Amino acid sequence: MREAPSGRDALITGIGLVSSLGEGIEAHRAALSRPGPCRPVVDAAGFAPWPVHPMVALEYDRQIPRRGDQRQMEQWQRIGTYAAGLALESAGVKGDAGLLDRTHMVVAAGGGERDYAVDAAILSGMAAAPDPDVFLNERLMSDLRPTLFLAQLSNLLAGNISVVHGVVGSSRTFMGEEAAGADAVRIACARIAAGQGELFLVGGSYNAQRPDILLQYEMGGLLWKREFAGVWSRQPAGGGMVMGSLGCFLVIESRAHARARGAVAHARIGAIATDRCGRAPGAAAATAARQWAGLRPRVDGAAAAVLSGASGAAAATVQERAFLSGLGLPVRATASVLGHSMEPSFIANLALAADVVGQGRLFAPLDPGEMEAPAGGPVAQVVVTSWGHWRGECMALVEPPD
Amino acid sequence: MGAADLDPQGRPVVVVTGMGLLTSLGEGVAENWRRLVAGQSGIRRITRFPLGGLRTTIAGTVDFVPAEPLCAPELSERMAERVCEEAVAEARIGARADFPGPLFLALPPVELEWPQRRALAAAAGANAAVSYDDLLAAAGTGAFTDVYERFLFGSVAENLAVRFGTKGSPVAISTACASGATAIQLAVEAIRRGETAAALCVGTDASVNPESLIRFSLLSALSTRNDPPEAASRPFSKDRDGFVMAEGAAALVLESLAAARARGARVLGVVEGCGEKADSFHRTRSNPDGRPIIACLRNALADAGITPDDVDYINAHGTSTPENDRMEWQCVSAVFGERAGRIPISSTKSMIGHTLTAAGTIEAVVSLLTLRHQCIPPTINYATPDPALPVDCVPNVARDARMGRAISNSFGFGGQNVCLVLKPAPG
Numbered sequence: 001m002r003e004a005p006s007g008r009d010a011l012i013t014g015i016g017l018v019s020s021l022g023e024g025i026e027a028h029r030a031a032l033s034r035p036g037p038c039r040p041v042v043d044a045a046g047f048a049p050w051p052v053h054p055m056v057a058l059e060y061d062r063q064i065p066r067r068g069d070q071r072q073m074e075q076w077q078r079i080g081t082y083a084a085g086l087a088l089e090s091a092g093v094k095g096d097a098g099l100l101d102r103t104h105m106v107v108a109a110g111g112g113e114r115d116y117a118v119d120a121a122i123l124s125g126m127a128a129a130p131d132p133d134v135f136l137n138e139r140l141m142s143d144l145r146p147t148l149f150l151a152q153l154s155n156l157l158a159g160n161i162s163v164v165h166g167v168v169g170s171s172r173t174f175m176g177e178e179a180a181g182a183d184a185v186r187i188a189c190a191r192i193a194a195g196q197g198e199l200f201l202v203g204g205s206y207n208a209q210r211p212d213i214l215l216q217y218e219m220g221g222l223l224w225k226r227e228f229a230g231v232w233s234r235q236p237a238g239g240g241m242v243m244g245s246l247g248c249f250l251v252i253e254s255r256a257h258a259r260a261r262g263a264v265a266h267a268r269i270g271a272i273a274t275d276r277c278g279r280a281p282g283a284a285a286a287t288a289a290r291q292w293a294g295l296r297p298r299v300d301g302a303a304a305a306v307l308s309g310a311s312g313a314a315a316a317t318v319q320e321r322a323f324l325s326g327l328g329l330p331v332r333a334t335a336s337v338l339g340h341s342m343e344p345s346f347i348a349n350l351a352l353a354a355d356v357v358g359q360g361r362l363f364a365p366l367d368p369g370e371m372e373a374p375a376g377g378p379v380a381q382v383v384v385t386s387w388g389h390w391r392g393e394c395m396a397l398v399e400p401p402d
Numbered sequence: 403m404g405a406a407d408l409d410p411q412g413r414p415v416v417v418v419t420g421m422g423l424l425t426s427l428g429e430g431v432a433e434n435w436r437r438l439v440a441g442q443s444g445i446r447r448i449t450r451f452p453l454g455g456l457r458t459t460i461a462g463t464v465d466f467v468p469a470e471p472l473c474a475p476e477l478s479e480r481m482a483e484r485v486c487e488e489a490v491a492e493a494r495i496g497a498r499a500d501f502p503g504p505l506f507l508a509l510p511p512v513e514l515e516w517p518q519r520r521a522l523a524a525a526a527g528a529n530a531a532v533s534y535d536d537l538l539a540a541a542g543t544g545a546f547t548d549v550y551e552r553f554l555f556g557s558v559a560e561n562l563a564v565r566f567g568t569k570g571s572p573v574a575i576s577t578a579c580a581s582g583a584t585a586i587q588l589a590v591e592a593i594r595r596g597e598t599a600a601a602l603c604v605g606t607d608a609s610v611n612p613e614s615l616i617r618f619s620l621l622s623a624l625s626t627r628n629d630p631p632e633a634a635s636r637p638f639s640k641d642r643d644g645f646v647m648a649e650g651a652a653a654l655v656l657e658s659l660a661a662a663r664a665r666g667a668r669v670l671g672v673v674e675g676c677g678e679k680a681d682s683f684h685r686t687r688s689n690p691d692g693r694p695i696i697a698c699l700r701n702a703l704a705d706a707g708i709t710p711d712d713v714d715y716i717n718a719h720g721t722s723t724p725e726n727d728r729m730e731w732q733c734v735s736a737v738f739g740e741r742a743g744r745i746p747i748s749s750t751k752s753m754i755g756h757t758l759t760a761a762g763t764i765e766a767v768v769s770l771l772t773l774r775h776q777c778i779p780p781t782i783n784y785a786t787p788d789p790a791l792p793v794d795c796v797p798n799v800a801r802d803a804r805m806g807r808a809i810s811n812s813f814g815f816g817g818q819n820v821c822l823v824l825k826p827a828p829g
Contacts, residue, residue, distance in 0.1 A: 072685060105680070109576070110555055111511045116534055123523045123532035134454035136516060137612055141455055144613075146620040150685050150815070154511040154555075154576040159816025162682040168694065171680035171818060172584055175509065175574045176556035183573050187588070194595040211534035212514065215522075218541040220550035274571040276563060390551075391560050392571060 002298060002399065003270065007256035010189040011265035011401050014091025014251030015351045016083040016203070019338050020053035020244060024086060025355050032337070032352075032363035040337040042228045042242070043209075049225040050218075052208045053244035053339035058082055069164050074113040074151035077160050080205030083247030084161045087201065091251035092263055094165065099261075102169040103251075104197045105158050106188050108180035108204035108343035109173050112152035114212050118143045157205060167201055178309065179392030180204070181346040182274045186394070188252050189269055198257035203249030204344035213243060222313045222389060230336035230367025231312040232321060239314030241389060244339015248348040255401075265401035267354035270381075271295055272396040284316065284393050285323045288385070291395035292327070295383065298397065301328060305362045305379045307349045308333040309386035309394075311340040316387045321371060329383065330375045336366040346386035346394060353382035353398035407660035409674070410707045413594040417827070419667045420493025420655035421767045422485030422604075425754045426462035426648055430488060435771050438779040439800040443632035443753050445646050451612055458624040460631035461610045462648025462755030469608070471552075473515045477608030479558045481651035482507070486566055486604055493655035493667060495600060496567070503598040505568035506588045507559045508581035508605035510759045514553050515611055522546065558606075568602055578814030579719070580678075581605060582652070582762025583822055587676040589656045599661035605763025606651035615647060621686065623723060635756075636783035637720035637749035638727050638795045645721040648755025652763040671770040672825040674807070675706025681817030688729045688813065695733040695819050702809065702821035703737075710738045713745060713823075714805035715778060717769040718795075719813045720749025721756050730811065731791045746803060748796040752782045762812040766822055769808040773826040777802050 017024065020041035021031040032038075043054045060078055063085030064070050070078060088094035093103065122139045129135035150156050155173040162168055174180040181204055188200040207213070217223050224240030234240055258265055273291045277283040306324055310317045310333040324331050334349055341348065356362055362379045365372035386394040409415050423430065426444030427437040437444075444462045450472070453459040467484065469477035496502045519537065525545060526536035540546070551557050559572035577584040582605030589601035618624050625644035627634040635646045662669055679698040683689035703710065719730055727749075735742040750768050757764055772778055777800055784797035810822045 111513050119519065120531075120533050123519060123528075123537075124530060126520065126523075127529065127532075131452065131454065132520075133452040133612075137452070137455035137616070140613055140616045141457075141619070144616060144620055146617075149617040149621065152511070152513070153578065153815065155578050155814070155816045155818065156685065158680075159685050159818075162680045162817045163685060166682045168680040168682050168817070170678040171577065171816070172588070173576045175511065175576050176559060176572075177554060179556060179571050180574070183571050186571075187573070190595060190597060191591065194591075196591055196595065211538065215534065215537055215541050216514070216550060216553060218538055219546035221542075221544055221547060222550075276560065276571050278564065388556075390554060391556055394571075 005255060005402060007254060008193045009255040010192045010252050010269045011255055011258050012250050012267045012354045013253045013258050013263045013265050014087040014093065015266060015354060016086030016090065016249040017348060017351045018056065018058060018079060018083050019246040020056060022056050023058060025351060028352065029355055038337055038366045044228060047214060050214050050223050051228045051242050054209055055079060055245035064164050072147055072150065073160055076112055076205050076207040077151060077157050079207060079247035080157045081160045081164050083205060084201060084203060084249040085165055087249035087251050088165055093251060097166065099199060100166045100168060102199060103167045104169045104200045105161060105167050105171045106184040106200060106202045107158040107173045108184045109154040109157050109175060110343055111154055113210055115148055116211055177342050178345055178386050178388035181343045182386050182392060182394035185347060186272045186274050189272055192254045198254045200252045201249055202252055203347050205247035206245060206341035206344055208243035208245045208339060217241060224312060231310050231317055231333045232367045232369055232371040234312050235314060235318055239312055239317055241312045241340045244341050246338055246341035246344055246348055248344045248351055250347060250351060267357050268399050268401045270298065270397040270399045274394040276391055284319050284387055287393040288323050288395060295395065295397050299381055303378055304329050304381040304383060305375060306331040306383045306385060307353050309345050309349055311335055311389040313389040316389055320387045330362055330373055332366050332372055349384045350398060353384050356382050357398055357400050415659035416590045416593050416656055416673045417659045417662050417669045418654050418671045418770060419657050419662050419669060420489035421670060422488030422653040423764065423767050424481050424485050425650035425764065426464055427754060429484065438750060438753055439777055441780050441782045441798060441800065443782060445631045445634055445755050447631055450610065457626050458615060458619050459628045460634055460646060462646060463610050464649040474510055474608050474611060475512050475552055475558050478509060478606040479561055481608060482562055482604050482606040483565060485651045485653040486602060489653035489655050490566065495655055499565065499567040501566045501568045501602050503568065503600035503602060504570045504592060505559060505563050505572040506585040506601060506603045507562060507572060507574045508585040508759045508763060509558055509574045510607050510609050511576055512553055512555050516613065518549050566602060577818040578816050579758050580762055580812040580814040580818040580820040581759040582764065583812040583820035585763060586673060586766055586822060587820060590673050590676055593656060593658050600655065600657045602655060603763060604651065604653040605760035607758045607760040608649045609758060610647055610649055618647060625722065633783050635722045635752045637718065637722040637752050637781050638788060638791050638793050639784055640786045640788035642722045642724060642727060644723050646755040648757045650754060650757040650760050650764055652760060652767045654767065669827040671773060671827055673822060674825045675702050675823035677702025677705055677821045679819050681819060686815050692729060692733040692736060695729065695813065696736050698819040698821050699733060699737045702823050706823035713807050713809055715772060715808040716745055716747040717765050717808060717810045718747050718749040719811040720751050722751060727791060731793055743792050743794060746778050746794050746796050748778055748781045750779050762820065765810045769810045769824050773805055773808055773824060776805060
């Protein structure tokens with residue numbers, strides 16, 4: 001049974017999504033509805049042997065008008081600040097100083113780009129330096145751009161959004177890969193439900209086109225290095241992640257607040273639960289089963305679907321596949337087409353879920369094979385899952401707003 | 403829950419029932435308090451790495467906590483473990499590895515460090531010219547999986563959640579130098595929502611490594627008054643020239659008053675209110691008109707349901723940078739009016755240094771101790787008053803005073819501002 005609408009419901013009233021598929025939710029809908037087999041945008045050469053999904057070309061001036069601001073940012077911040085601008089615009093909040101003054105920001109972020117040339121030069125010179133540690137000090141003192149620090153700090157995506165878009169109600173940044181994105185949304189929704197805020201900007205960004213990002217996950221042995229394939233199709237060959245550049249922000253607002261200002265809602269976040277486990281065999285499935293038990297009475301199995309955040313990393317993806325197979329709902333793992341984007345991956349799936357319930361239909365399978373069956377009929381509810389590639393399990397329910 | 407357990411706005415009163423503290427001054431609440439009221443400094447010459455080529459050669463390092471491999475997330479985790487042990491033991495809450503609530507962790511951003519980068523380069527066998535391609539080739543050998551896990555943004559929180567058995571998804575926070583206060587604020591909100599009866603808040607920071615030091619140095623944020631080290635951090639003095647990086651951690655067990663009373667816990671203090679406000683002026687500088695910080699202070703007072711006249715002590719953000727201390731005084735003056743010069747405003751960063759991510763948590767604990775002991779730790783190194791800042795900074799010597807409420811200020815890069823209102827244990 002759907003729960004009756006309440007003034008404290010958390011509604012999605014703004015979506016800003018940019019990825020390899022395009023700019024804006026409409027572009028994503030169009031790309032996912034194109035007839036024929038799914039065609040992700042993959043750069044197989046730039047970081048070979050690692051395929052990545054590159055960010056679509058964006059005209060940054062449109063959301064970050066001052067060139068000086070753009071110069072102060074690295075790419076992950078430009079992507080995020082751009083997506084935040086799209087979300088504020090679509091919610092009718094952009095430029096409204098009164099609303100921005102009480103917009104609460106919750107950002108999920110990792111860290112920023114390094115100066116790869118400086119790193120390489122230092123590593124190259126260190127071996128021959130008489131005192132490698134002093135050499136390191138001297139080179140960092142002379143070669144690091146002072147402002148690069150500000151592009152690296154996790155909370156400086158939020159800081160840039162404050163500077164560029166004037167969001168100043170509050171600003172909090174969560175760290176911790178996929179779980180950070182899930183908890184950012186969960187806590188925003190909980191604050192709305194409890195009246196601890198009315199208007200939130202929640203999101204994150206990811207620049208996958210970075211050698212240091214690939215380095216981190218290559219150390220974990222978690223990257224897919226073969227010819228591109230969807231997340232489920234990779235599993236017989238040992239699985240692996242293909243990283244995707246992506247930015248996604250949502251304006252999430254209480255129903256009472258949205259109604260009072262005449263804002264149009266895309267969807268309601270009907271429920272969200274996050275948790276962790278140590279990933280002993282069966283543990284993540286047990287967490288998900290508890291989360292599903294909470295949702296199940298509210299889900300109409302004949303008109304629901306799953307958007308999965310499965311990363312492609314073998315351990316979690318194989319276990320999630322087994323769990324999802326038991327639900328009897330059509331499943332789409334969006335990392336097959338967007339790539340995996342860590343912190344904002346779950347938030348992007350909420351955006352896509354909001355669009356699915358808005359359209360009332362699910363897009364075609366993203367990965368050939370038995371895991372993703374065509375949807376039989378209209379879809380009115382979407383269960384969004386996020387199992388972190390290492391830790392963190394989240395499940396949310398996205399429904400039409402009314 | 404009786405009426406006494408609710409604040410005037412009808413929300414659960416949030417109390418502190420356990421505290422842990424570890425800084426360059428030493429380990430434990432008692433040892434730190436003893437040294438703070440004695441006006442002692444923990445700032446020293448750095449011995450952790452060679453200092454050649456550096457403008458700043460001092461910090462408040464924590465050198466007595468073993469961490470292997472020594473890197474920011476590892477030492478941050480080791481310190482966090484110790485302060486959580488102390489806080490949980492004092493609160494006598496839950497069972498071993500079974501804390502009955504969530505974890506909110508203030509943690510510095512995680513980034514691969516130079517020893518790891520050098521190890522990758524060495525493993526690649528690259529000689530003259532090392533590139534990221536070489537590092538990537540070495541990464542793929544499978545010899546670095548422990549490095550991967552250590553440098554995930556989520557692994558410190560995960561490990562602490564396992565060790566202390568906290569409930570739910572642990573939340574790791576970065577709001578720059580306000581992170582520690584944000585962790586407390588998130589916990590207060592969760593308890594007020596009725597989502598949990600208890601929460602474990604910890605702030606920890608072990609960022610004294612060459613690149614972090616150099617990054618702040620290149621922003622001209624650090625003191626270069628290297629000799630003697632203990633005289634470098636001099637908040638509110640006319641000759642202040644920057645902050646001193648420092649390491650440390652603090653933990654607080656927060657509970658609803660109702661839950662604390664029900665289990666007969668000793669209440670150490672009350673978190674009466676939290677305020678925040680972001681600043682859109684600049685990435686590192688506060689709006690010169692002070693509006694965001696002023697709004698932050700007023701939001702905290704409003705959240706606590708009190709007026710400026712109710713505040714008896716302010717634990718300043720007081721970093722000892724020319725700009726911070728001037729802005730902080732300007733904003734305190736605006737909020738507290740002509741009374742501002744009569745409110746004791748001390749900066750314990752004069753002794754501990756600036757523990758960055760952990761500062762908000764450490765200073766919340768120090769503020770609660772100030773209220774409990776009715777004694778104000780001083781601002782040391784105050785020899786040359788700044789005529790532009792007519793502040794009663796409790797110069798150099800601790801002072802006994804009657805105090806009913808304290809404010810702890812935290813401001814950070816990225817326009818982050820958080821203020822906490824704290825009260826001693828009732829009656």
